[in-house]
Structures are given as C-alpha cells and as structure tokens.
Amino acid sequence: MQLVKAGLCAFGMSGKVFHAPFLKEHPGFFISGIVERSKEDSKEKYPLAVIYRSVEEMLQNAEIELVIINTPVQTHYEYAKMALEAGKNIIVEKPFTVNVEEAEELVRLADEKGLFLSVYQNRRFDRDFLQVKNIINSGKLGTIKEAEIRFDRFRTTPSGKQHKENPQQTGSGSLHDLGAHLVDQAVQYFGYPEKLFADVFSMKGTAFANDYFEILLFYKNELRLRLKSSVFTKEAHYAYAVHGEKGSFLQERTDQQENELVAGAVPVFGEEWTVPLKEQDGILNVLNENNETERTFTLSEPGNYMDYYQQIYEHIVFGYPLPSPGSEVVQNMKIIDAALKSAEEGKVVEL
Structure with missing residues (x-):
C-alpha cells in the first residue's frame, strides 16, 4: 500500500481529536511531523512523529507531501500559502479563511502549483x-x-x-x-x-x-x-x-x-x-x-470521519474526486x- 506522509501544523483540540487519530489508524497514512511550539504532548501517542517547533521548520521536510492546516483561522491563509509554495498538498480546517479574497487566492495558487487543497468539512x-x-x-x-x-x-x-x-x-x-x-x-x-x-x-x-x-x-x-x-x-x-x-x-x-x-x-x-x-x-x-x-x-x-481521509487517500493514489475541494468551499x-x-x-x- 502506498504510504502518504503527513504533517500536522498544530496539536491542539483539532489535531488531537479530528486528525491525528484517523491518520494513525488509516493504513495509508503516516504522521511524519507535528508542530508543537513548546510542549511535547504528541510523544505518548505518536512517538514516531518528529516534533517541530514551527510550521516553517516542518515544511522543510521533503518527505512530507500532505500538510494539515489546523491552526486558528486567522493563520490559515499564511500557513496554507506557505505550504503550497513549499510544494505540499494541503487540508485546511474549517472555516477555510477569514474572507473570500484569501480563499480565492489560495485556490489559484494550488492550481498554479498543480497541488490539491481540500477543506475539512467533517x-x-x-x-x-x-x-x-x-x-x-x-x-x-x-x-x-x-x-x-x-x-x-x-x-x-x-x-x-x-x-x-x-x-x-x-x-x-x-x-x-x-x-x-x-x-x-x-x-x-x-x-x-x-x-x-x-x-x-x-x-x-x-x-x-x-x-x-x-x-x-x-x-x-x-x-x-x-x-x-x-x-x-x-x-x-x-x-x-x-x-x-x-x-x-x-x-x-x-x-x-x-x-x-x-x-x-x-x-x-x-x-x-x-x-x-x-x-x-x-x-x-x-x-x-x-x-x-x-x-x-x-x-x-x-x-x-474516517471516510473523509479515505477519500483523500483515494484521490492521491487513484485520482478519485477530492472531498470538499477549495474551489467548492470558496462559494461557502x-x-x-x-x-x-x-x-x-x-x-x-x-x-
């Protein structure tokens, strides 16, 4: 089975509850990195994941191909743009961004880079x-x-x-x-x-x-x-x-x-x-x-919610439709x- 290496931009409630458990239990994903600015809470359950102190540092890991932007909405645009420019496919937590202009720019950038952008509409x-x-x-x-x-x-x-x-x-x-x-x-x-x-x-x-x-x-x-x-x-x-x-x-x-x-x-x-x-x-x-x-x-x-990550995996491996693509959620x-x-x-x- 093709293994998709993923990185989490934060390990707060969203990371602990909605993303890390599904990435760990899905056989097609491997959590390569988790951003924790000062703590190491993820070590107990995810000992194989490297702890990074910043999103910028994690994005330097060339093996990570999927990045989950699960930080506060006010930072979504900044981190999503940073990840796309680093050549990463991304999942952005809802709400997508703080306004339409930011959302549209990210969708354009993903298209230009030939990368996918999905919004986590769980x-x-x-x-x-x-x-x-x-x-x-x-x-x-x-x-x-x-x-x-x-x-x-x-x-x-x-x-x-x-x-x-x-x-x-x-x-x-x-x-x-x-x-x-x-x-x-x-x-x-x-x-x-x-x-x-x-x-x-x-x-x-x-x-x-x-x-x-x-x-x-x-x-x-x-x-x-x-x-x-x-x-x-x-x-x-x-x-x-x-x-x-x-x-x-x-x-x-x-x-x-x-x-x-x-x-x-x-x-x-x-x-x-x-x-x-x-x-x-x-x-x-x-x-x-x-x-x-x-x-x-x-x-x-x-x-x-595992069905969401199964659809993400099928999109990456088989080219099946992407769940909640950014171009669709811009309308929201x-x-x-x-x-x-x-x-x-x-x-x-x-x-």
Missing part, C-alpha cells in the same frame, strides 16, 4: 446530515418548499479563546465557526442560493464576537432555507426540519463522533466504531400514494461574507 460525514440527505434524495417529501438547519449550544460564559471570541479579530465568532458547517450543509442539500438576509450579533455583548446568527437563504425555485445558531439554547430544537409538498421530516443532531473522540475513543479503519444509538432520532410524516398520512420514526445510520465563504454585509446594512444581499 460534518458531511455526520449521521444526522447523511440521514437528511437520504430523505431529501428519496423524493418522499416531494418538492421541498422550506427547511431549517440549526446548530445550537448552551455556552453563556466566555471560553477564553481569543481567536474565536475577540470581536477585533477578523474571522472570530459563531458565523465563521458553526456557520461554516451550516452553510456547507445548505449548499450540499440545495445548491447555491440566489440571495440572503442575515441577522448576526453577540448575545453576550459587544465585548465578544458574534455568538448568534440567523440567515435566510432565497432560492430561485421559491425554496426558503433558514440557518440558525445560538449559545443560549438550553433545550434543544430539532437540528433539521425539511418541509415539502408531500410532508415533513424532522431530524435531531445525534452524531457523537466528536464527543466519543474527546473521551478517548479510537476510530477503526474499515469498520463502524461509534456507539450505536439506543433510540430513533427522526420523524417522517408524509402522504402516501393513496393520499393517506404515514408517520414513522426513523433511525439514522452511523457516520464516519461568499455566503458568509454576504451574511456579514447583510447584517451590517440590514438589507437583502444578492449572490
């Missing part, structure tokens, strides 16, 4: 996202007229993470953080909208970056799609609500991969490794061919930028 591999996609594609709801996707939390106190909560830092706030997931899911389900209207602000006050947003997406076929997130939601809503001419589907956000990984779970290559759901997590209410109501409770199939950045503009001006923004 929520495409969540069980709940996949279940909704299956229901929409099944046609059971008929023509979709209205939908809502939510990502709510109850985090009323500051986390202390300046790159996420300091309003003076471009790219901070929930719109870039959680909005990067919701916007991506919206585009995956329904394509690119025609225009939008957004409300974006901080419920915790102006000393903090936005922690609330509501975006209304307008589609040419008269579909209306609402994306919403709040940190003052103690009681959970259905994360997905899809309404069509033939009925409705409600889906809870039930994927637990992140929580299980944080708790120490080890992903298994080629197998399901998450804890099975004990209860059904969706409601499908539709009219059948006889115009009779059929209401059923549904159970989503497990998701697997346009929606995020437009949402900020709409909230500031109080106007509908054309896309």
Whole structure:
C-alpha cells in the first residue's frame, strides 16, 4: 500500500481529536511531523512523529507531501500559502479563511502549483446530515418548499479563546465557526442560493464576537432555507426540519463522533466504531400514494470521519474526486461574507 506522509501544523483540540487519530489508524497514512511550539504532548501517542517547533521548520521536510492546516483561522491563509509554495498538498480546517479574497487566492495558487487543497468539512460525514440527505434524495417529501438547519449550544460564559471570541479579530465568532458547517450543509442539500438576509450579533455583548446568527437563504425555485445558531439554547430544537409538498421530516443532531473522540475513543479503519444509538432520532410524516398520512420514526445510520481521509487517500493514489475541494468551499465563504454585509446594512444581499 502506498504510504502518504503527513504533517500536522498544530496539536491542539483539532489535531488531537479530528486528525491525528484517523491518520494513525488509516493504513495509508503516516504522521511524519507535528508542530508543537513548546510542549511535547504528541510523544505518548505518536512517538514516531518528529516534533517541530514551527510550521516553517516542518515544511522543510521533503518527505512530507500532505500538510494539515489546523491552526486558528486567522493563520490559515499564511500557513496554507506557505505550504503550497513549499510544494505540499494541503487540508485546511474549517472555516477555510477569514474572507473570500484569501480563499480565492489560495485556490489559484494550488492550481498554479498543480497541488490539491481540500477543506475539512467533517460534518458531511455526520449521521444526522447523511440521514437528511437520504430523505431529501428519496423524493418522499416531494418538492421541498422550506427547511431549517440549526446548530445550537448552551455556552453563556466566555471560553477564553481569543481567536474565536475577540470581536477585533477578523474571522472570530459563531458565523465563521458553526456557520461554516451550516452553510456547507445548505449548499450540499440545495445548491447555491440566489440571495440572503442575515441577522448576526453577540448575545453576550459587544465585548465578544458574534455568538448568534440567523440567515435566510432565497432560492430561485421559491425554496426558503433558514440557518440558525445560538449559545443560549438550553433545550434543544430539532437540528433539521425539511418541509415539502408531500410532508415533513424532522431530524435531531445525534452524531457523537466528536464527543466519543474527546473521551478517548479510537476510530477503526474499515469498520463502524461509534456507539450505536439506543433510540430513533427522526420523524417522517408524509402522504402516501393513496393520499393517506404515514408517520414513522426513523433511525439514522452511523457516520464516519474516517471516510473523509479515505477519500483523500483515494484521490492521491487513484485520482478519485477530492472531498470538499477549495474551489467548492470558496462559494461557502461568499455566503458568509454576504451574511456579514447583510447584517451590517440590514438589507437583502444578492449572490
């Protein structure tokens, strides 16, 4: 099996949870290097990986062909450009960049260098996202007229993470953080909208970056799609609500991969490794061919973030399609930028 040597630009939560475990357990990857500026936390689990004190130092390793940019979003453009200029293929954590201009420049540079750039949109591999996609594609709801996707939390106190909560830092706030997931899911389900209207602000006050947003997406076929997130939601809503001419589907956000990984779970290559759901997590209410109501409770199939790295591997070795390429996720950045503009001006923004 061809071995792809990879380097991680950081070993914080993202590196420990979303990337290193999958790179280690996938037989096609080898973690050659990890950047830790002062600590050596990675040594215990990844003793064969060389610890570098800077991204620049790691990029000098000619054997590394894949670099994961998993640093704060404010540094994505700088490190991604540096890695591309060093001849490395790259995976960039979401959010891609702080604005469209940076994203477009990186995509152009990757094309010029003949390298690939993928954005780590891991929520495409969540069980709940996949279940909704299956229901929409099944046609059971008929023509979709209205939908809502939510990502709510109850985090009323500051986390202390300046790159996420300091309003003076471009790219901070929930719109870039959680909005990067919701916007991506919206585009995956329904394509690119025609225009939008957004409300974006901080419920915790102006000393903090936005922690609330509501975006209304307008589609040419008269579909209306609402994306919403709040940190003052103690009681959970259905994360997905899809309404069509033939009925409705409600889906809870039930994927637990992140929580299980944080708790120490080890992903298994080629197998399901998450804890099975004990209860059904969706409601499908539709009219059948006889115009009779059929209401059923549904159970989503497990998701697997390993599938992302399998697709990366297959792209490198076999030339299969690249998951979430930068050229595709640039469109998401346009929606995020437009949402900020709409909230500031109080106007509908054309896309």
